[in-house]
Amino acid sequence: MREIHKAYKDAGFEILGIAADTPESYAKYFKKNDPLPWVEMTSETLGEEYEVRGYPTYVVVDKEGKQIGVPSGPAEVNKMVAKALGVEAITLK
Secondary structure, eight states, X not given: OHHHHHHHGGGTOOOEEEEOSOHHHHHHHHHHSOOOSSEEEEOXXXXXXXXXXXXXXXXXXXXXXXXXXXXXXXXHHHHHHHHHHTSOOOOOO
16 A cells, blocks of 8 residues: 555545554554554544445545445555546556
């Protein structure tokens, strides 16, 4: 996801990461590990709202907040975001 974020961020692509952990355990984890270059938050209920069945789950949303799709992994995220932005998809490493 870092590679996808880096490739498309200047075209308006943003990532909002949502962890189902409690805020305390999440903060402790990322304090010890490499921080992510996008906004991360915790929510114990948002997964229910989007009917998340497992983690990670990707939901691609356009600038107006409309859900574009639920890709199965980074390769599909890459294709879906590129299409939404009207650019050619990058080759993932």
